[in-house]
Amino acid sequence: MAVVCPECDNPIVIDTDEVEEGETLQCDECGLDLEIVSVDPLELAPVDVTGYDDEDATPIVDEEDE
Numbered sequence: 001m002a003v004v005c006p007e008c009d010n011p012i013v014i015d016t017d018e019v020e021e022g023e024t025l026q027c028d029e030c031g032l033d034l035e036i037v038s039v040d041p042l043e044l045a046p047v048d049v050t051g052y053d054d055e056d057a058t059p060i061v062d063e064e065d066e
């Protein structure tokens with residue numbers, strides 16, 4: 001089974017017998033990380049870089065070390 005990369009339309013062939021929900025793979029063409037959100041039907045979603053979630057990800061930028 002094949003899906004197309006949402007980023008570059010590169011066809012990505014996936015053997016649904018060998019993957020599981022929650023697995024991630026990478027597009028060979030553009031390097032986009034894709035997470036398998038569903039196997040049947042096969043559905044992929046781009047893995048967002050952390051930052052959209054409301055996590056404790058406060059960057060420390062106010063550190064003065066001079």
Ligand SMILES: [Zn+2]
Binds near residue numbers: 031
């Ligand atoms: Zn791609």
